[in-house]
Amino acid sequence: MTEATGPRILIVDDEAAQMKALCVTLRDSGYETTGFESARAALDQIEAGRFDLLLSDLMMPEMDGITLLQSALRKDPGLVGIIMTGEGTITTAVSAMKSGALDYILKPFKLSVILPVLERALAVRRLRLENARLERQVRDRTVELEATNKELEAFSYSVSHDLRAPLRHIDGFAELLDRMAGPSLNEQSRKHLQRILDSVKQMNALIEDLLNLSRTSRAEMHRTSVDLQEIVDVIIRELGPEMEGRNIVWKKNPLPRVMGDPALLKLVLSNLLMNAIKYSRPRNPAEIEIGGKEETQEMVIFVRDNGVGFDMQFADKLFGAFQRFHSKDEFEGTGIGLANVRRIIARHGGRTWAQSKVNEGATFYFSLPH
Ligand SMILES: Nc1ncnc2c1ncn2[C@@H]1O[C@H](COP(=O)(O)OP(=O)(O)OP(=O)(O)O)[C@@H](O)[C@H]1O
Ligand SMILES: [Mg+2]
Secondary structure, rough: HHHHOOEEEEOOOOOHHHHHHHHHHHHOOOOEEEEEEHOOOOOOHOOOOOOEEEEOOOOOOOOOOHHHHHHHHOOOOEEEEEEEHHHHHHHHHHHHOOOOOOOEEEEEHHHHHHHOOOOOHHHHHHHHHHHHHHHHHHHHHHHHHHHHHHHHHHHHHHHHHHHHHHHHHHHHHHHHHHHHHHOOOOOHHHHHHHHHHHHHHHHHHHHHHHHHEEEHHHHOOOOOEEEEHHHHHHHHHHHHHOOOOEEEEEEEEOOOEEEEEEEHHHHHHHHHHHHHHHOOOOOOOOOOOEEEOOOOEEEEEEOOOOOOOHHHOOOHHHHOOOOOOOOOOOOOOOOOOHHHHHHHHOOOOEEEEEEEEOOEEEEEEEEEEO
């Protein structure tokens, strides 16, 4: 739009001859110029998007350049302003810049001096506009994404919720059948019935997990200062029964205090620790290390084990819901733990990732921004 006609410059100077000369010279240099001797008349012409740049004299009888610029910026915040001033008033020029001018030019000036100043100001204007456009875009996309996310959450919540009722019926009637007809069924049929009952249980667990996952992402966050060290100690105590008969060597490095939701962060750490305990089951001793590192932008926490590990080609898939890379016979679970971890950390503004080699243990990381 402006490119075809050149940038639009509004020139205001009470010395008519100077103003006119400037209009002509700048027009010859490819700008579209409009000139006024009166600051008030110029101000009347300003409206959002009409001009790109205001080039105004400082000392004018009706209204000084600073007041003009400030009023102009109120009408069109996208405008950039340059103040022209005589040599003795540099201090005023500086105060002009403080009140919104991008630059100032000392009079009298040559074309070779003013052109780069104009170009610089126009480049700043372009950047500002582009920035504002990008910010708007990010805002719009975020709103869209949040809406889609909410819809998805609501959908998965209601689906899982509604699946429970028919499942309860299948469960109830299969059990009834088992009780009433079980003894008279032949071996093969009894096995089939048992299969149905087992699958119902498994499906129930999946639905419960799905509901929990959607609760996790909808639960309100309560941010406070959290002592991760203490949380880890509590979890390890609580996980006692899981470790019965196991030989586990713990290495607990000092952990920092972080800002976050204590209940949700506990869920994160307990999932990672439970996995470390579970997937190191074949080791004697199992070694589990927990630690944290302060980086410039964020705090990185890790949980490392010397267990069975996984193939790095699945490293990102692990964090998806119901993604499992070990068989149920070997290691029990539904594959929801890490999905929860990722969601919770994402809600804290952090990242989650993992590092491993098959049979050489695994390290899970998450970060929390300062
Ligand atoms: N410490 C680990 N070492 C090796 N593999 C792991 C480890 N932690 C997770 N995994 C792999 O990632 C998969 C997903 O983990 P996730 O915690 O989400 O599910 P899960 O442990 O199988 O079940 P649950 O829902 O009970 O947590 C696991 O099935 C396993 O294959
Ligand atoms: Mg798990």
